[in-house]
Amino acid sequence: MAKVSSEMWIVIFVATVAVVGVGLMMAGGMSFSGANISGQATKIKLSPSTIASLPTVTCTETDAGKDFFTTGTITLSTGKMYTDFCNEVGSIREYYCDSSKKGYSYTEATCGLGRLCQEGDCVDVPDISVEDVAIVVNPELMIATVEITVKNNGRTAAAIGTYTADLDWYYEAGSSTGSGQTLSDTASLSAGSTKTISVVFGMNERWINEFVTPYDKEIFTQIYLDSASATTESDETNNIFGAILSTTSGEITSTMS
Numbered sequence: 001m002a003k004v005s006s007e008m009w010i011v012i013f014v015a016t017v018a019v020v021g022v023g024l025m026m027a028g029g030m031s032f033s034g035a036n037i038s039g040q041a042t043k044i045k046l047s048p049s050t051i052a053s054l055p056t057v058t059c060t061e062t063d064a065g066k067d068f069f070t071t072g073t074i075t076l077s078t079g080k081m082y083t084d085f086c087n088e089v090g091s092i093r094e095y096y097c098d099s100s101k102k103g104y105s106y107t108e109a110t111c112g113l114g115r116l117c118q119e120g121d122c123v124d125v126p127d128i129s130v131e132d133v134a135i136v137v138n139p140e141l142m143i144a145t146v147e148i149t150v151k152n153n154g155r156t157a158a159a160i161g162t163y164t165a166d167l168d169w170y171y172e173a174g175s176s177t178g179s180g181q182t183l184s185d186t187a188s189l190s191a192g193s194t195k196t197i198s199v200v201f202g203m204n205e206r207w208i209n210e211f212v213t214p215y216d217k218e219i220f221t222q223i224y225l226d227s228a229s230a231t232t233e234s235d236e237t238n239n240i241f242g243a244i245l246s247t248t249s250g251e252i253t254s255t256m257s
């Protein structure tokens with residue numbers, strides 16, 4: 001057998017290292033980039049039986065599951081805690097423990113009519129609103145009475161509180177006369193109940209003369225309940241009524257158009 005020189009051993013060694021290296025690269029799917037090794041992470045799929053054998057996260061909570069009327073906190077065995085809260089659009093995020101692997105879930109819901117989300121809890125509140133408006137003109141007494149029907153659509157009692165009423169008589173396009181009044185009604189209005197409040201406006205000679213002349217004209221009235229925003233309500237947009245109420249000569253009553 002021919003003797004292998006020391007130079008030949010070096011060549012064989014280098015060739016062997018190269019072959020093994022390329023083999024490892026192919027087997028592992030890796031690629032080299034300069035001096036750094038880069039590669040792709042491999043996802044490990046767990047079998048259903050493996051998943052089933054994993055420990056389930058346990059969960060405890062301070063309220064009664066999907067309890068929208070109590071601010072609750074869930075605590076997981078992992079140490080994580082989540083507390084019910086009101087999101088940016090006023091809906092409640094309610095956390096609750098369940099039998100899933102992660103141990104909990106949550107739902108988001110609006111608190112509904114007559115309720116508001118406050119600090120992770122749906123609370124009952126009032127909701128006063130303008131339901132109807134009528135204007136009764138009495139030329140003989142030279143008064144116009146604005147009759148405002150107010151309803152509490154909410155779930156708790158509330159007073160109308162401070163409110164404003166304005167009445168303008170449009171006798172020419174773009175011009176008006178009239179005056180506003182700021183009043184107060186402190187009587188408690190129970191949930192679901194309705195009442196009518198009346199605001200009397202004095203009419204001057206010009207108003208009366210305009211009223212009895214035989215052409216169409218308009219009365220503008222604006223009502224703003226709880227104008228001082230003293231009461232927190234489930235709907236703050238229905239406190240204002242402002243519409244053009246039309247009447248024709250000879251009529252003494254106009255209703256919402």
Ligand SMILES: [Ca+2]
Pocket residue numbers: 061063064065066067072073094095096097
């Ligand atoms: Ca809960």
Ligand SMILES: [Ca+2]
Pocket residue numbers: 063065066067068069070071072084094095120
């Ligand atoms: Ca809750």
Ligand SMILES: [Ca+2]
Pocket residue numbers: 127128129233234235236237238239
């Ligand atoms: Ca309201």
